[in-house]
Amino acid sequence: MKKNTLRECPFEYMRDRNGNKFSEETVGNWYKSRAFVLDRLDGNQQDVVVDGDSPLMLSVVRHLALYSHYISNKPTVITLVSQNATIEDELKKEEYLCHLVDYLKRADCDLDIELRTVKEFSDDLQGVRITESDVNEFVNKKGHDDVYTVDTRKAVLAQRIYELGALIDNLTAEDIHSTKRYAMALDAFEYLLRDKIKPLIDKAQWENDPIKVKNGLSSIYSADCFELRAFAINNDKNYKKWEENNEALSISEHARWVVERLIMGYRPINHEERMQYESLFGQKRQAYFKVLKNNVQDLAHIDICSYRDLRRIDPNSLKYDSFLMLAIPRILKRLKH
Amino acid sequence: MKSLGNKWLIKNRWWTIVGALFVVFLAMAIWSYCKDKHIAQWLQLLTLTSFVVFVIGLCNTLTNIFSLRKKENGITWCQIIILLSIGLWILGFILIFNIQSGNNNTIVFGIIGGLLTLIFQDKIKGVVTFIHLRANNLLNIGDWIQVPKLGVDGEVRKVTLTTVTLYNWDTTTSTIPISTLHADHFINLQHMSSGKTYGWRIDKTFIVDTECFHTISQQEADMFKSEDFNKQHNILDFLPENEIKEGALNARMYRLYLYHWLMSQPDVSQLPRLVVKWIDQVKEGMQLQMYVFIITNNLDDFEWHQSLVIEHVMESLGWFGLRLYQRPSSYDENTKEAAL
Structure with a gap:
């Protein structure tokens, strides 16, 4: 080991x-x-x-x-x-x-x-x-x-990106690939990177919350692809290179995420759910979105769609892919890959 | 870029002559400094002036080159150098003629300075505006801007310390003082047109003839749900089945249908808002408003999709037994009278 x-x-x-x-x-x-x-x-x-x-x-x-x-x-x-x-x-x-x-x-x-x-x-x-x-x-x-074990350090840091992305509302929904607009969030992430990496698994939570497990595994699957992403841009450690390729990387990451969700038991919403979703507005729509994705017996996710559709259906989610792609070189640097 | 630069530099030879004059004046100023200080002062001023004119000429030429290539930073730096050159000339003037408080020349130059400030106040405002616009990245070459007050609507071609040159959509060219963009509001549509926002807005209102509003019968409800009807019009994909029932208002069903249809269109953004609503009733009928955003980065593409959406509205109204209001024409009136 x-x-x-x-x-x-x-x-x-x-x-x-x-x-x-x-x-x-x-x-x-x-x-x-x-x-x-x-x-x-x-x-x-x-x-x-x-x-x-x-x-x-x-x-x-x-x-x-x-x-x-x-x-x-x-x-x-x-x-x-x-x-x-x-x-x-x-x-x-x-x-x-x-x-x-x-x-x-x-x-x-x-x-x-x-x-x-x-x-x-x-x-x-x-x-x-x-x-x-x-x-x-x-x-x-x-x-x-x-x-038979997984090195979860990258996954822990990937999860921090998701958490930070969720916290920062001002990560733009429009002009999502304008990488300059992530500058402050990335600075905050670099600060967070200094923290000690704690284990990904919280046994008590993971035993009782299947959604938590799926999200944790999602971070692992996402993090497992970091090296492949780096390879895609010739292992360039220059952050600028990652910014230039941000859109292509984000599209690929969304495709990966869709595959991962489908494998993990999520399905795209069906006709009736779409009608219901479109008939609700504001907080109620968000609440319904959460109901669908947290229904353990029959998990469904609005964002399981093409990248183009995501841009028009739920553009606020685009930030996670873009932000993560910009953070990868920082994570790899932190872990000295 | 290099060949382009050379071409421009050779074509604009006047300021190379000024450059040569600068060297001549400099030599004479040094020589006369030893002989007659009064002549030397004027020669120094000429030297300084020819140097400043040389720099301004060079920077203006470079601005043209950078404008062609949309090199924003180059343009900004050229304009700043022009500004610094003018500042240098004023400073040099003060030093050469030894303008100090108590000196006889001070009052004269003070008055001249005041007058010049008054005359060139727009230019000075222009300089401030230029710095403000460039520092905040509010205006770039190639941006599509509208200045409602001046009725200007076009693409920015050139930005200098004092003016902005625009190529209007009607193929004319407008040159406006840059200070206008600070004093009055202007709209920069570049983010929208390059597809960096939620999309291009369609805000259309259709007047629907209220005479055809009715609640549907069971027979009509069955028709809407029938396979044949849906094979043709596919409305069940966009209308919740529980909304199709005896007693439902056809106008409401149509609004829901149109809303869900728009929501599912691959070129229509669901955000920031997608609205299909009835607004004020007018004497011609009820107004149906459609407020949506089309995702595109091209004006022609937007117009194309907008037309497709409008055509779908015109086509689908009939499926629900609705029709658009059309004021009767003289032909209609005459035909009616003839029939009677």
């Missing part, structure tokens, strides 16, 4: 929509596939062929979907090789891709990943091939803590 890390075990706290914890095997597969996928992704966009439909391989598909987000015009293709006729139903399970499968089929879907299923592997398939033995080999090579 590396020094100066804060290793925690967050996946154990995840619960399904009925409030039941996931099996040990499922949680174990998440850890394995997360470590494996993060190790494999080097920042260059690459299509992937996942050869196999075991629970472990489906977890690999889950984590590939979570992390394969690049600044590119072309989507990343994830091809799953499976002879199972009902593989789609399997993928729709909460422990794998959940609502993402249906969302990818929508006409208005503009996500940067594409999911394909084929019956047999062939050399014609585009992308890097991953087999179950690759994953197991990787896991066996690595130490237990490197696989």
Whole structure:
């Protein structure tokens, strides 16, 4: 285990929509596939062929979907090789891709990943091939803590960004990519960065509040992509470079967030909810927004939409993506990456 | 940029002559300083003047170049250098002629100074305005501005210490004193037109003929919900089904339909507000107001989408048994009389 890390075990706290914890095997597969996928992704966009439909391989598909987000015009293709006729139903399970499968089929879907299923592997398939033995080999090579725990330091700092973004109302909703307007907020964040990094998991809260767990995991998934973001701009430590690419990075981050929410059990609002939402105004609309996203049995989120739609539906949320992208180089500097 | 600069510098040769004169005067001033101090004073003034004119000429040429390239900082610095040059000339004048209190020249120069201040007060205000506008980034080359008091509406082409040159939408050019932009209000539409706000506003009012307002029957309600009708008009996607019932007012249903339809349009922003409302009744009928923002950064695109929205209103009113009010024309009257 590396020094100066804060290793925690967050996946154990995840619960399904009925409030039941996931099996040990499922949680174990998440850890394995997360470590494996993060190790494999080097920042260059690459299509992937996942050869196999075991629970472990489906977890690999889950984590590939979570992390394969690049600044590119072309989507990343994830091809799953499976002879199972009902593989789609399997993928729709909460422990794998959940609502993402249906969302990818929508006409208005503009996500940067594409999911394909084929019956047999062939050399014609585009992308890097991953087999179950690759994953197991990787896991066996690595130490237990490197696989079954997560260094949550980046996630803690990412969460501070979200909290700060929520506090500062004057982060502009319009002209969202005018990076100069974040200057004060970033100064405040740099001040906050000096604070000691405390653990992400508050056991008492995480045991009882599934939304808290999902938000915590959201920070982890977001933070796991920081290096990929840095790679996208050639690991440039100059803040100016991050500012110049802020819009492209923010669009990519929103796509990542949408995928993450869909996998975590959130769905886009349906026709009736949209009608209801549009018929409410001011505080009542905000309250309804919260009801939808906190209904543990059937989570729904207004912001699960394209970036363009987000700009017209809920522009106040755009600040989180933009602000986070500007904060990443500061976080990486703080953690001396 | 370099070749462009060279072209301009060669074309505007007059101030290079002034530059040469500056060197000549400087040499003469040094020479005469040793011989006759009175002549030397005037030569010093000429030297200073030719230097200042040289600097102003150079800065004005550079301003033109920077204006072409929209180099805002370059323009600002050129204008500040011009201002400093004028300040330098005044300071030099005072020092050369040794203007001090008690000196006979003081009163004369004081009066001249006062008069010049009075004559050039707008210019002085202009300088202050220039600094204010540039320091707060309120005006840039290429900005679309409107000055209602002067009836000016166009794009900024050139900004100097004293004037702003605009290219109007009717292809004419206006030059206005920059001080106007400090004294009176002006509208800068650049943020809106470059898509940095919620969008471009559509604020339209339609007069709907009240004669066709009615509560719908069960048969009409069934029609609105029918598959055939929705295949054609798709209203169930934009109208809550519980609003379609016997006894519902068609005007209310239409307002709700239009509101939800606008909310779902990919080019319509839901913020800062999207309003579809009935306003005052007039003798022609009820006024339906539509207040929405179109997300775009292009005037033509905005006009296009605005027209699409208006056309949809005209088309969809009929689905709900409503119609726009149209004052009868002489043709209508004549046709009516002929029929009678």
